[in-house]
Amino acid sequence: MKSSEPIIVFDHFSFRYESQEEPTLIDISLSIYKGEKVLILGPSGSGKSTLGSVINGLIPAYYKGEISGTCYVNGQEARDTDAKRRMGSVGTVLQDSDAQFVALSVGEDIAFALENQNMPRREMLPLVFRAASLVGMENMLERLPYELSGGQKQKAALAGVLHGKVDILLFDEPLASLDPKAGMEAMDLIDGLGKDLDVTTLIIEHRLEDVLYRPIDRIIVLSEGRIAANGSPDEILKSRVLKSYGIRAPLYIDAMMDIAPEIPLPGSGLDSLDALDISAYGEAFGSFARSAAHAPPPGGSGSLFALEGLYFDYDGTPVLEDINLSFKAGEHVAIMGENGAGKSTLAQLLCGTQRPKKGRVLWEGADYSALSIAQLAQKIGYVMQNPNQMLVKDIVWQETSLALELRNFPKEEAERRVKQALKQTGLYAMRNWPIGALSYGQKKRVTIAVILALEPSVILLDEPTAGQDFARYTELMSFVERLSQNNAMTVLFITHDLHLALEYTRRAVLLSHGRVIGDGDTFDILCNEDLLDRASLKKTSLMTLAQRLSIEPAAFVRRFTEFERERRLSV
Amino acid sequence: MDNRFIIPLVPGERFLQRLTGATKVRFFVAALCVLMVSFDLRILLPGLVLQCVLLVSIRPNLRRIRFIIIFMIATNLINILLFFLADPLIGSRLAGTTTVLFKLNGYFQFTSETLWYFAARLSKIAGVFVASLWFALSITPSQLASGLYSLRLPYKLCTMVSLGLRYIPDILRDYEGTKTAMQMRGMELDPRKTKLGARLKQTSMILFPLIMMTFEKVGVIANAMELRGYGRGKKRSYYCEPETTRADIVFQIFALAVFLGFAAYVITGLFIPHPELYIPRF
Numbered sequence: 001m002k003s004s005e006p007i008i009v010f011d012h013f014s015f016r017y018e019s020q021e022e023p024t025l026i027d028i029s030l031s032i033y034k035g036e037k038v039l040i041l042g043p044s045g046s047g048k049s050t051l052g053s054v055i056n057g058l059i060p061a062y063y064k065g066e067i068s069g070t071c072y073v074n075g076q077e078a079r080d081t082d083a084k085r086r087m088g089s090v091g092t093v094l095q096d097s098d099a100q101f102v103a104l105s106v107g108e109d110i111a112f113a114l115e116n117q118n119m120p121r122r123e124m125l126p127l128v129f130r131a132a133s134l135v136g137m138e139n140m141l142e143r144l145p146y147e148l149s150g151g152q153k154q155k156a157a158l159a160g161v162l163h164g165k166v167d168i169l170l171f172d173e174p175l176a177s178l179d180p181k182a183g184m185e186a187m188d189l190i191d192g193l194g195k196d197l198d199v200t201t202l203i204i205e206h207r208l209e210d211v212l213y214r215p216i217d218r219i220i221v222l223s224e225g226r227i228a229a230n231g232s233p234d235e236i237l238k239s240r241v242l243k244s245y246g247i248r249a250p251l252y253i254d255a256m257m258d259i260a261p262e263i264p265l266p267g268s269g270l271d272s273l274d275a276l277d278i279s280a281y282g283e284a285f286g287s288f289a290r291s292a293a294h295a296p297p298p299g300g301s302g303s304l305f306a307l308e309g310l311y312f313d314y315d316g317t318p319v320l321e322d323i324n325l326s327f328k329a330g331e332h333v334a335i336m337g338e339n340g341a342g343k344s345t346l347a348q349l350l351c352g353t354q355r356p357k358k359g360r361v362l363w364e365g366a367d368y369s370a371l372s373i374a375q376l377a378q379k380i381g382y383v384m385q386n387p388n389q390m391l392v393k394d395i396v397w398q399e400t401s402l403a404l405e406l407r408n409f410p411k412e413e414a415e416r417r418v419k420q421a422l423k424q425t426g427l428y429a430m431r432n433w434p435i436g437a438l439s440y441g442q443k444k445r446v447t448i449a450v451i452l453a454l455e456p457s458v459i460l461l462d463e464p465t466a467g468q469d470f471a472r473y474t475e476l477m478s479f480v481e482r483l484s485q486n487n488a489m490t491v492l493f494i495t496h497d498l499h500l501a502l503e504y505t506r507r508a509v510l511l512s513h514g515r516v517i518g519d520g521d522t523f524d525i526l527c528n529e530d531l532l533d534r535a536s537l538k539k540t541s542l543m544t545l546a547q548r549l550s551i552e553p554a555a556f557v558r559r560f561t562e563f564e565r566e567r568r569l570s571v
Numbered sequence: 572m573d574n575r576f577i578i579p580l581v582p583g584e585r586f587l588q589r590l591t592g593a594t595k596v597r598f599f600v601a602a603l604c605v606l607m608v609s610f611d612l613r614i615l616l617p618g619l620v621l622q623c624v625l626l627v628s629i630r631p632n633l634r635r636i637r638f639i640i641i642f643m644i645a646t647n648l649i650n651i652l653l654f655f656l657a658d659p660l661i662g663s664r665l666a667g668t669t670t671v672l673f674k675l676n677g678y679f680q681f682t683s684e685t686l687w688y689f690a691a692r693l694s695k696i697a698g699v700f701v702a703s704l705w706f707a708l709s710i711t712p713s714q715l716a717s718g719l720y721s722l723r724l725p726y727k728l729c730t731m732v733s734l735g736l737r738y739i740p741d742i743l744r745d746y747e748g749t750k751t752a753m754q755m756r757g758m759e760l761d762p763r764k765t766k767l768g769a770r771l772k773q774t775s776m777i778l779f780p781l782i783m784m785t786f787e788k789v790g791v792i793a794n795a796m797e798l799r800g801y802g803r804g805k806k807r808s809y810y811c812e813p814e815t816t817r818a819d820i821v822f823q824i825f826a827l828a829v830f831l832g833f834a835a836y837v838i839t840g841l842f843i844p845h846p847e848l849y850i851p852r853f
Contacts, residue, residue, distance in 0.1 A: 062797055092798045099788045100795035104580055104713050104737055104811075111810035113799040118806040121814070128810070144580050146740055160799060353751045377755040388784050389748040392776045406757035450756070 007167060007200050008032040008055060012069035013078070015054060020065075024050045026225040027069070032218075034167075037194050037201040039211050042222035043246035043469040044440075048204045051222065052172050054078055055202065057086035074167055091161030091199075095173040097153040098145070106132070106148070107141035110159045131159040134196075135189060149339060151182035155189065162193075168200045169193065175207050176467050179339045179496045180538035183207075187214045206469040208242070209250040209541065212271045221245055233271035246471030251499075252276075252541040255560055258567070260284040273541050273548075282549045288563075289546070289556040304329045304364065304457065304490060305350075305380075311358035312345055319345045320514045323359070327490060329457065334493045334501035334522060337511035338536030343494045346511070347460055350492075352376040374407070380458040381451030385466055387443040390450065396422070396438075397431040400449045421452040424483060441472045445479070452483075458490040465497055477504055478568070498526060498540050502561050510535045523561075527554040578736060579711055582813075585629040588709040591812050594819040594826075596718030599706040601826040605833050606698040611849040612687060615694040622701040629709050636704065643700050650696075651689050662688030666850035684850050712736035717809035726807045734792070745784050749777045 010030045016023035024047045032038055042048040053059045055073050071078035074089050094100045103109035110131050114124045132138040135155040145153065154174065161169070171190060175183045191214035194201040205211050208219075212233065219236045221229040223245045229236055236242070240257070242249045252273050256265060260281055269275050303326045310323035320342045327333065337343050348354040349361065352373045361368045363379060371379075384390050393399040400421055404414040422428040425445045430438070438446065444464070451459055464480065465473045481504060484491045493505060501508050501522055508525040510518035518531045525531060532539050546556035582588055587595070606618055654661060659678060662685030663669040674680040710718065715736075716729035750760070758773050759765045765773075796802070 056798060058794060058797065062794060087798055087800060094791060094795055094798075096788075096791045098741065099791035102734065102737065102792060102796055104711060104733070108713060108810045112796075112801070115808050115810055116800040116802075116804060118804050118808050120808060121810060121812060124808070124810055142581065145737070157795075348751075351751075351755060353754065373751075373754045374757040374759070377757065382752075382755060384748060384752060386748070386784075388780055388787075389745060390752040390780075392749070392753065392780050403756035406759075454756075 005034050006031040007034045007074055009072045010069070011071070013054070013071045014068045015050060015059065015065055017050075017063060017065045023066075024225050025054070028071075028227055030220065030227060030230060032200060032202070034200055035198060037191075037215070037217045038203070039208075039216045039219045040202060040204045040222065041206060041208060041219055041242075041245075041247055042228075043206060043471055045224075046222040046245075047225040048222045049172055052092070052170055052202070052204050055168065056090045056092040056170055061087075088164060089166060090168040090170055091158075091166045092170045093154060093157045093161065093172065093174060095176050097150050097157060097177055100157050101145045101148075101153050104144060105141065106137055106143045106152075106156045109145075109156050110137075110141075112160055113163055127163055131162045132156075134162055134193065135159045149182065150177040150179075151185060154178070154186060158189070158193075162197070166197065166199055168202065169197075170202045170204070172204045173206075173467075174203065175205060175210050179536055180210075180498070181338065181536040183210050184213055184538060187211060190214070206247060208247055212250060216271065221247070234268050237270040238265055246469055248470040248499075250541055252545045254564070255285075255542060255545060256281060258563070259288050259560070273544055278545065278548060281545075285546070285549050285556065286551055289551045289559050291559060302328060303362075305368075306362045307349075307359065308362065309359035310349065310356045310361070312342075312349060312354065312356055318514055320349070323516055325509060325516065325519065327458070327492070329490055330484075330488045331507060332484065332491045332493075332505040334495055334505040334508045335511065336494075336496055336498075336501060336508060336535060336537060338496070341511040341535065342514040343511055344462070347382060347462060347494055350380055350460060351382045377403070377456070378454050379456055380460055381454060381456040383444075383447050383451055383459065383461045383464065385462040385464075387440070387447045390447045391435050391443060394434055394436075395431075396427055396433050396435065396446055396449075399435060399446055400427075400431075400453050403450060403454055417453045417455065421449040424452055424486075425449040426479070441468065441476060444476060448480075448483075456489075458492065459484075460492045460494070462494045463497075464493060464495070465500055473500075474568075480504070496537060498537060501526060502540070502557060503565065510537075512536075521554075523554040523558040527557055578707055579709070582711055582714065582811075583629060583709060585709070586818070587625060587629050587705065589813065590709075590822060591815055591819050592710060592714030592716075592718030592809070593721035593812070593815075594718075594822045595706065595710050595714070596722060597823055598826040599702060600722075601830040601833075602702045603699065604830060606695055606702065608833070608837060610691055610695065612691040612694065613849065615691055615698060619694040619698040619701065622698050622705065626701050626705040626708075629705060631704075631708050636708075639704070643697070647693060647696055651693065654689070654692075655685070659685065661685055662850060666852075668852055687850050711811060713809065713811035717812045720807070720809070727802065730801075738788070738792075741788070742781065742785060746777065746781055749780055753777055 008031065010028045013025065013028040014023050015025040028051070040048050040051060050059070053063060054071055059065065060067070060079065067079055073086055076086050080086075101109050103112055107128055110128045111124050114127060128141070129138055132141060135158050137152065137155050137159055140152065148156070169190070174186050174190065178186060187210070190201060190203065193199070203211055216233055219229070219231065219233055220227060221236065221241070228245055229239065229241055237249065237253050240249075250273070253270065256263070256278070263280050263284065266277055306326040307323050310320055311318070312320040323346070335343055335346065345354065349356055352368065352371065355369065368376060391399055393402055397418060401414055401418045404417060409417070419428065422431050425448055427442070427445055427449055430442070435443065435446065461480065464476060468476065477500065480491065483489065493500060495501060505522050507520065508518070508522040509516060510525060510531055512534045517534055518525045518528065526537075527543055529539060540557065542557045542560055543553045546553040602618070602622065605614065609615055658664070659680055660669065660682060663682045665688060666684040668684060670683040672681045672683060672686070712733040716733035719732065720726050720729045753773065753776070754760060760770060760773065
């Protein structure tokens with residue numbers, strides 16, 4: 001229910017954080033109207049979160065800095081330090097759903113804003129129930145934060161800002177910590193609430209295709225602190241500007257533009273594949289899919305390590321049951337499944353930090369139970385999801401050499417290995433940098449260098465691309481790809497990112513409720529709708545595209561992935 | 572993540588657990604005052620019995636608290652034994668009279684006064700311990716915060732308490748992650764294989780990133796609280812606090828009476844040397 005009355009107006013607005021030399025937002029001019037649903041798109045560091053902080057009042061209440069130009073939010077000037085009014089009318093859901101859950105039960109967390117208003121408990125209870133009902137959490141008011149999934153915590157956070165008169169809902173990267181199914185649920189909820197409560201909705205994200213699962217009125221693209229584009233989804237999607245700003249366009253748009261550039265894109269409705277008329281593409285896509293090369297055999301030969309009848313439980317609750325898998329040298333495998341499917345436990349068992357309760361793990365035919373964690377680490381290196389958990393030293397070089405020092409490697413050998421690992425990861429020039437001065441992506445690379453210094457034959461990456469935008473994602477993944485080609489290394493990815501699996505692996509293993517439900521060629525597995533559904537994964541739009549044109553999905557997706565890969569490598 | 576602490580996060584169903592945080596905190600404070608200041612077995616023993624009754628009334632999970640109870644009993648017996656070895660006549664010296672029950676030799680004599688003194692000492696420590704145990708087992712962190720707030724403590728202080736308890740499991744999880752990463756890199760944390768000094772050094776290495784991660788988190792937490800209006804008003808209310816019932820009022824009056832009675836006892840006793848220490852004449 002968009003009206004012509006603006007609720008947020010930026011006019012030549014710039015902002016510089018007190019601690020920084022350069023402004024983070026530069027000359028922003030834009031209007032957002034009452035009832036609009038706007039996506040603020042941009043790569044990491046583009047200033048999109050800062051824009052959010054201006055709107056919800058954290059700037060200037062919490063972050064100090066220099067403002068020029070003007071910005072009105074709901075009639076209040078941005079410089080107005082009485083942030084109370086603004087924060088009350090802007091409901092913000094932050095990215096880190098765990099840290100923002102400050103209370104010890106769902107009900108208490110939803111009530112937090114009311115507690116701060118010193119509202120008597122008796123008045124609070126119906127309001128908490130009402131807010132919880134809006135997000136479907138009314139039966140979970142007693143639950144503890146430790147018992148909730150990321151999606152449930154996010155719903156509680158959302159309910160917590162729905163009290164009173166909320167005019168604007170602001171979501172900061174709502175998809176960051178959710179698996180694909182939960183992400184779709186979140187977008188549904190956001191869409192429904194926007195309509196029911198008649199509020200203005202702002203979504204800050206970089207995962208465009210996932211946000212477009214539900215209609216958006218307008219997309220604003222930020223790049224390096226400036227507005228790079230501002231228009232309807234149709235205008236933005238047609239313009240092809242996204243890639244140059246480090247944003248991945250929806251895959252179906254890429255397919256339509258790249259496979260058949262001669263066919264003009266439909267004039268409107270580009271944001272929703274379901275409603276799009278794609279009949280014009282039938283022929284071109286059909287012959288494209290038929291040109292698919294025959295499935296190359298999965299890389300590698302001979303079993304390097306194998307899991308036999310693996311079983312594991314926590315206090316009697318089975319987490320993994322009857323796991324039988326064998327991995328070859330040089331293979332690239334995606335291990336996928338919903339949150340809680342047992343992926344992380346499997347990783348722990350592989351690395352020996354947990355040991356199977358039943359069954360065996362065999363390394364080149366021999367049971368690994370005699371090997372210590374440290375000994376196993378020289379065979380299989382585990383790159384954790386959060387690099388901060390792995391980095392303990394001050395300087396890049398020290399960090400990389402620590403494992404070798406602890407193992408008492410001879411000095412020359414250690415030096416050689418560290419040098420090589422740093423060169424492979426492109427960090428050699430930064431070898432004397434303090435860890436604290438590195439970006440998130442660079443830290444991630446240091447953790448890989450740390451693992452490489454031990455020269456393992458298998459590297460296990462836990463959600464390597466979580467929370468990274470497309471540009472960083474591509475950078476990291478092509479780096480991992482080069483690395484494994486040069487070293488003939490076996491690479492296992494634990495992920496729920498379908499694109500990653502399709503683009504970088506030849507084999508996929510699907511887990512669900514602690515069991516292997518699928519193991520085979522990545523394209524065959526990930527184009528099997530029944531398997532995807534059981535593993536809480538979302539089918540790619542490429543698959544929908546093929547299905548609608550009655551083309552064999554696996555062949556089409558395989559061909560398109562190869563096609564994109566060739567393009568990527570030729571650039 | 573399972574909760575490995577004895578602190579309950581969900582209010583229990585027993586009578587004591589259903590009282591408001593304000594009542595529980597007041598009752599506990601009154602009990603502590605009496606037990607910590609008094610040295611009179613005539614007060615301490617009934618006090619201990621009452622605390623034990625309260626503890627039993629919440630039917631604690633014995634398996635969970637067994638270790639801590641055994642630890643408490645063992646350390647206190649050792650404490651008493653050492654006291655006795657150091658000065659077998661301590662009670663008699665304090666009382667000024669000596670009633671020997673039996674003697675091993677000239678040094679080790681068992682006197683009624685010393686036994687009385689040790690009984691008082693034991694009931695005092697055991698009473699404080701049992702009181703702390705029922706208190707910890709019957710109050711959630713949020714109720715603790717609201718209880719402290721009801722004693723007119725600044726609510727920011729109370730929030731610190733509950734927030735700390737909220738995030739301890741998260742911090743432990745990060746600690747486990749970092750520890751695992753370090754073990755994979757070859758750090759040996761097994762006490763049989765590594766000396767204490769080296770282990771301390773390695774553990775401190777884990778703590779550093781942990782502190783950094785915690786600081787990062789604190790920023791987000793502060794934002795989340797600020798955005799929902801924390802810290803703007805002078806007063807605040809608590810969602811977790813159940814409605815005050817008649818039982819609450821009875822308990823609060825009782826706690827107040829105990830506290831006032833004891834205060835009177837101490838104040839009047841100020842003019843008598845060692846007022847709180849009472850040893851009868853045998």
